[in-house]
Amino acid sequence: MSALRHLYGPIIDNNPITLQILGICSALAVTTSLTTSAVMSLALITVLVMSSLVISTIRRHIPSAIRLIVQITIIASLVIVADQIIQAFAFDISQRLSIFVGLIVTNCLVLGRAEAFAMQNPPGPAVLDALGNGLGYSLILLIVGFIRELLGAGTLFGLTVFPSVYDGGWFTPLNLMLLAPSAFFILGLLIWAIRALRPAQIEPSDYKIAIDPNRRAP
Amino acid sequence: MTTGIWQRNMVSWMLVVALLPVAAALWIEQDGAALLRFGVALVTILIWQAVFLIARAQPLSPIAVVTAFAVALLASGITEAWQIVLAVSFGTVVGEQIFGGWGRNFIHAGVVALAFLYFAFPEVAHQGTGIWVAISVLPGAALLLLTGILSGRVMIGAVVGLVVVTLVMGADPGAPFLQGSLVFGMVFLVADPVCSASTRGGRWLYGGLAGALIALLGWADVGIAAPQAVVFAALLAAIFAPLIDAGIIAATTKQWREHNA
Numbered sequence: 001m002s003a004l005r006h007l008y009g010p011i012i013d014n015n016p017i018t019l020q021i022l023g024i025c026s027a028l029a030v031t032t033s034l035t036t037s038a039v040m041s042l043a044l045i046t047v048l049v050m051s052s053l054v055i056s057t058i059r060r061h062i063p064s065a066i067r068l069i070v071q072i073t074i075i076a077s078l079v080i081v082a083d084q085i086i087q088a089f090a091f092d093i094s095q096r097l098s099i100f101v102g103l104i105v106t107n108c109l110v111l112g113r114a115e116a117f118a119m120q121n122p123p124g125p126a127v128l129d130a131l132g133n134g135l136g137y138s139l140i141l142l143i144v145g146f147i148r149e150l151l152g153a154g155t156l157f158g159l160t161v162f163p164s165v166y167d168g169g170w171f172t173p174l175n176l177m178l179l180a181p182s183a184f185f186i187l188g189l190l191i192w193a194i195r196a197l198r199p200a201q202i203e204p205s206d207y208k209i210a211i212d213p214n215r216r217a218p
Numbered sequence: 219m220t221t222g223i224w225q226r227n228m229v230s231w232m233l234v235v236a237l238l239p240v241a242a243a244l245w246i247e248q249d250g251a252a253l254l255r256f257g258v259a260l261v262t263i264l265i266w267q268a269v270f271l272i273a274r275a276q277p278l279s280p281i282a283v284v285t286a287f288a289v290a291l292l293a294s295g296i297t298e299a300w301q302i303v304l305a306v307s308f309g310t311v312v313g314e315q316i317f318g319g320w321g322r323n324f325i326h327a328g329v330v331a332l333a334f335l336y337f338a339f340p341e342v343a344h345q346g347t348g349i350w351v352a353i354s355v356l357p358g359a360a361l362l363l364l365t366g367i368l369s370g371r372v373m374i375g376a377v378v379g380l381v382v383v384t385l386v387m388g389a390d391p392g393a394p395f396l397q398g399s400l401v402f403g404m405v406f407l408v409a410d411p412v413c414s415a416s417t418r419g420g421r422w423l424y425g426g427l428a429g430a431l432i433a434l435l436g437w438a439d440v441g442i443a444a445p446q447a448v449v450f451a452a453l454l455a456a457i458f459a460p461l462i463d464a465g466i467i468a469a470t471t472k473q474w475r476e477h478n479a
Binding site for chain 1: 298304308316334339
């Protein structure tokens with residue numbers, strides 16, 4: 001059972017985006033619609049699981065002086081394959097994701113799991129840990145993508161849910177939701193909500209507000 | 219400010235008093251539409267203040283009136299109540315309440331709400347207000363200057379920055395001061411006592427930056443009559459204010475060390 005902790009631990013309790021604040025760049029960029037969020041999530045899960053498996057399998061053969069180069073080579077090879085597959089079978093989505101599938105190479109999440117977990121653990125737990133982190137990342141991406149597409153365009157997966165005023169409906173799309181700052185706001189509010197429910201995630205404050213013991217004012 | 223009469227609520231009441239002539243001028247220029255926006259915004263803010271009073275014991279603040287009035291004056295194109303409710307909720311919660319209430323925020327809640335409105339509903343056209351509002355801001359500004367709530371350094375810095383950049387861009391330097399929304403924004407949003415810089419040198423720099431940004435955004439982008447220029451200038455300048463203060467403090471302490479050595 002303890003092996004399964006690697007799988008469900010990162011989904012909420014140790015979520016890569018909301019707790020470790022990793023992989024923010026792509027989370028902001030690709031979440032304008034649910035379709036791109038889902039494809040990006042699938043690509044990341046595939047790359048993360050495969051790279052953790054490969055790196056964990058050969059972990060005793062990687063010289064520690066050049067381990068980062070070896071890890072990046074493995075991750076980059078897998079990313080290129082993933083990118084080519086998306087281009088071959090879903091070209092228009094590949095166009096909308098633009099550079100962000102390629103940028104999985106530099107996603108802190110992938111290298112972070114390789115360096116922090118796969119290098120020290122056997123392939124079984126490494127794959128579970130990678131899958132858990134990938135699912136945690138995907139969960140946040142899908143939530144943000146859901147909110148942004150629904151409120152920004154009134155659609156989900158491109159299908160109309162709220163008919164917008166431009167098509168004769170009643171819904172006024174919030175243009176702000178299609179801009180990157182809205183993803184920041186949604187992520188921030190999401191982190192707030194998660195930490196309100198799980199106070200163990202709250203970090204100790206850097207500075208304490210001093211209150212004067214003789215204070216009489218309201 | 220924990221003793222005497224100059225407590226937190228007193229400062230915000232003074233800001234409310236300074237608004238009264240502007241409210242009269244706005245009533246003359248726009249009648250009831252502005253009053254409706256003001257009412258919707260005020261009720262929304264008070265509800266959120268009550269929520270945070272219950273949830274986090276943050277005291278209610280009369281600053282709600284100032285925020286609501288800024289939204290009523292500068293979002294003149296908004297006709298639907300839900301848009302104001304949404305934007306003002308966002309502004310007051312994300313811009314003010316999550317930092318611990320008014321006095322601990324680093325950007326003006328009204329500026330956040332207005333920026334939200336301008337970005338979320340870009341197709342709505344907002345028109346600025348006229349000369350009467352510009353004149354009516356002056357008595358309030360004088361009162362705030364005399365009581366020390368409004369910093370003269372920020373105001374002079376802003377005027378200088380605005381005039382210099384306007385001249386550089388080859389426009390009429392008197393024109394901005396006839397725009398009611400611009401003058402109102404300079405006094406109540408840019409020179410807000412909480413969000414503006416608070417060191418002596420920092421206030422000059424902050425004011426100059428805000429004034430220059432107003433002129434730059436006004437003349438080069440949305441037009442000097444549009445309220446967007448002053449709101450976005452206030453937003454950008456307020457984000458830089460802590461950095462300006464930190465820089466001035468670092469430079470000052472460095473100077474001390476050199477003297478002592």
